[in-house]
Amino acid sequence: MNRILAVDDEPAILRLLGAVLGRGGYDVVPASDAAAAMAALARGGIDAIVLDLGLPDRDGLEVIAAVRASSQVPIIVVTARSDVAEKIAALDLGADDYVTKPFDGDELLARLRSALRRARPDGRSAEQLVHGPLRIDFARHVLTRDNAPVALTPREFAVMGALIEAGGRIVTHAALLEKVWGKAHVHDVDYLRVVVRALRLKLEADPAHPDLIRNEPGIGYRLTDA
Structure with missing residues (x-):
């Protein structure tokens, strides 16, 4: 079972992410801020991250950059921010995808499945x-x-x-x-x-x-x- 790190500072959203990801068959590791998220990632065993950009202790864009400094684990951004420039910045920093709040649970699961498939190359020649x-x-x-x-x-x-x-x-x-x-x-x-x-x-x-x-x-x- 894939373990998904769900990061959001709003308890209601974190519970919703837990329910949606659990329905998708994932084991959910919750974190309410960047420090808890980075600690969970350091412990290992995380297969993907669902990340809010508006965290209380560190901007989500900084978290993406910090994760990418040491890991290629898939990152799906879940954000209420509507600024296109910030979404582009998240992708350029290494996020795999994003969904906008309020999000559709089935869409989030589909984006997550796609990211996890890309993270497991099947051995085809790069040619x-x-x-x-x-x-x-x-x-x-x-x-x-x-x-x-x-x-x-x-x-x-x-x-x-x-x-x-x-x-x-x-x-x-x-x-x-x-x-x-x-x-x-x-x-x-x-x-x-x-x-x-x-x-x-x-x-x-x-x-x-x-x-x-x-x-x-x-x-x-x-x-x-x-």
């Missing part, structure tokens, strides 16, 4: 990765959907490679732009929108209503399992 109906072969520079090759430009291939490597995790606009176009273009989001629009025309069953390449408004993109 080939699979995500849902997609398979990418980096050595041969080939992407297939449902085993059918899809013709992509070099930049389209690079964007899909980054999204598939993320395995369903959000990739921020800045991260995609830096990876594909370079650091000088991290603010040129229109470049990215043009490529994503072209990818949807080639990969989506209904490009007007995409269900594979999901937009996270103001933040970035993620792949679903469609």
